[in-house]
Amino acid sequence: xxxxxxxxxxxxxxxxxxxxxxxxxxxxxxxxxxxxxxxxxxxxxxxxxxxxxxxxxxxxxxxxxxxxxxxxxxxxxxxxxxxxxxxxxxxxxxxxxxxxxxxxxxxxxxxxxxxxxx
Amino acid sequence: xxxxxxxxxxxxxxxxxxxxxxxxxxxxxxxxxxxxxxxxxxxxxxxxxxxxxxxxxxxxxxxxxxxxxxxxxxxxxxxxxxxxxxxxxxxxxxxxxxxxxxxxxxxxxxxxxx
Numbered sequence: 762x763x764x765x766x767x768x769x770x771x772x773x774x775x776x777x778x779x780x781x782x783x784x785x786x787x788x789x790x791x792x793x794x795x796x797x798x799x800x801x802x803x804x805x806x807x808x809x810x811x812x813x814x815x816x817x818x819x820x821x822x823x824x825x826x827x828x829x830x831x832x833x834x835x836x837x838x839x840x841x842x843x844x845x846x847x848x849x850x851x852x853x854x855x856x857x858x859x860x861x862x863x864x865x866x867x868x869x870x871x872x873x874x875x876x877x878x879x
Numbered sequence: 880x881x882x883x884x885x886x887x888x889x890x891x892x893x894x895x896x897x898x899x900x901x902x903x904x905x906x907x908x909x910x911x912x913x914x915x916x917x918x919x920x921x922x923x924x925x926x927x928x929x930x931x932x933x934x935x936x937x938x939x940x941x942x943x944x945x946x947x948x949x950x951x952x953x954x955x956x957x958x959x960x961x962x963x964x965x966x967x968x969x970x971x972x973x974x975x976x977x978x979x980x981x982x983x984x985x986x987x988x989x990x991x992x993x
Contacts, residue, residue: 767922793979804968804983805923854922858979866911866930866974868981870922 763864764788765857767871774845775879781841782874784855791857794838795868796830799852811838835860845878852876881906883971885984893992898959900987902969903951909971912945912952913981917966926967927954959991 764787774780784794792813797805809830810818817830827849829841838857842849852875856868882905892898904912910931915923929936929943929952936943942955956963966988970981 763925765922795980804985807980810980856981866972866979867913867925867928868979869925870915873920873922875920 763859763867763869765855765869765871767855767874769874770872771875771877773877773879776846777844779841779843780845780876781839782853782855782876784838784840784857784871786836786857786859786869789857789869790835790860791838792835792860793858794832795856795858796828796838796840797854797856799854799873805854808840842876845876847878850876850878881909881971881973881982883969883982883984885969885987887987888985889988889990891990891992892959894959894961896959898954898956898963898989898991900954900967900969900989901951902953902971902984903949904971904982905950906971906973907947907950908973911972911974911979912943913970913972914941914943914954915968915970917968917986919965923968956989959989961991961993964989964991 766785768783794811796808808823811830811832813832819825832838854873856870859867885902913928916926917923940957945952966986969984972981
């Protein structure tokens with residue numbers, strides 16, 4: 762149990778286009794999901810916290826108009842990178858916070874999405 | 880805010896030996912401490928976690944210990960195997976505050992030599 766999927770697993774796009782990444786919790790409900798960015802050989806950097814039915818909370822330095830987050834249901838959050846540029850190329854990973862007392866605080870991560878902007 | 884320090888940054892052991900990775904945290908209010916294993920090109924996988932009301936937890940070859948007074952926790956892997964080679968991240972959070980944000984250490988690259 763506790764499986765989180767991401768789609769697509771990798772994407773290549775041209776500069777100026779927008780890319781949408783989906784994050785789904787497959788076998789549990791997640792009122793809160795998180796989006797991270799990871800550069801090579803570095804730790805995970807939290808970009809934003811996504812709560813079902815409300816606006817996302819962005820970390821300092823993350824442009825909310827560039828990284829649009831929607832958490833439309835208890836099992837789906839999406840991240841849209843708008844007007845992508847080469848510097849947006851990175852590994853994007855989502856996680857889902859399992860909403861049960863026994864698993865309080867436990868985050869399960871998706872497999873990640875490799876974005877390459879040409 | 881919370882700060883998590885992780886050591887060592889790289890660790891090389893012989894197959895069958897034990898590996899120990901240590902983390903310290905700064906916020907005494909932190910109450911949840913997970914460990915993740917990340918293989919190249921993949922997302923982090925939760926391998927074990929511990930809460931502040933427990934001092935030690937074991938799952939087969941993996942164990943985690945927590946010292947709340949000293950504010951440090953450690954991952955112990957016994958009888959290491961080549962498939963244990965990966966990057967390991969420790970993290971800390973205050974569940975119930977700040978929506979459970981995890982603060983990660985910088986990671987330890989473990990190499991197990993056959």
